[in-house]
Amino acid sequence: xxxxxxxxxxxxxxxxxxxxxxxxxxxxxxxxxxxxxxxxxxxxxxxxxxxxxxxxxxxxxxxxxxxxxxxxxxxxxxxxxxxxxxxxxxxxxxxxxxxxxxxxxxxxxxxxxxxxxxxxxxxxxxxxx
Numbered sequence: 001x002x003x004x005x006x007x008x009x010x011x012x013x014x015x016x017x018x019x020x021x022x023x024x025x026x027x028x029x030x031x032x033x034x035x036x037x038x039x040x041x042x043x044x045x046x047x048x049x050x051x052x053x054x055x056x057x058x059x060x061x062x063x064x065x066x067x068x069x070x071x072x073x074x075x076x077x078x079x080x081x082x083x084x085x086x087x088x089x090x091x092x093x094x095x096x097x098x099x100x101x102x103x104x105x106x107x108x109x110x111x112x113x114x115x116x117x118x119x120x121x122x123x124x125x126x127x128x129x
Contacts, residue, residue, distance in 0.1 A: 002055060003095045009037045009088035017095055021055075023047040025085070039064075039086025050076070055092070057083060 002018040004025075016033045023032040028042040035044075045065055046058045054076035059065040066084040067075050077083075083090045 001095055003093050004033060004083075005091040005093055006035075007082065007089040007091055009035065011035070011088075015093075018047060021047065021049040025090075026060075035086070035088055037087035040088065041086075044085050045083070047077075054078075057092075 004016045004018065006012055006014050006016070018032070020032075023046070024043050025031060025033045025035065025045040025047065026043040027034065027036055027040050031043065041060070041063045043060050044063045046060055048056050048058065050056050056074060056076050057065070057067065057072065058074045059072055063085070065072055067077070067081050069082075069084075077092045079092065079094055081092045083092060
């Protein structure tokens with residue numbers, strides 16, 4: 001669904017998929033995304049899904065965070081936004097979409113076309129007699 005790309009810190013270059021909400025980001029072992037960088041609290045951020053609107057990031061009490069360089073308490077995220085907390089930066093992004101396989105449908109379509117061609121040949125053969 002969504003992913004957080006870690007842009008700086010010990011885990012720079014990795015991504016974390018967010019599959020359920022609310023998602024807690026922090027140093028705690030109970031956090032959904034655990035980061036051990038300097039300046040990150042046990043429970044630093046909370047990502048939550050606001051029905052029909054957007055994904056909202058909330059800075060938990062006492063924790064400092066910025067989105068695109070602006071200090072925040074709560075803000076709706078957009079694709080590409082950079083979240084800064086403690087000694088790390090995260091980029092909010094959509095997960096790549098998985099493409100469904102249409103193999104069965106394609107096979108059935110080719111079989112139907114082959115049967116149609118055979119039926120047409122049979123009709124032409126019957127009309128020439």
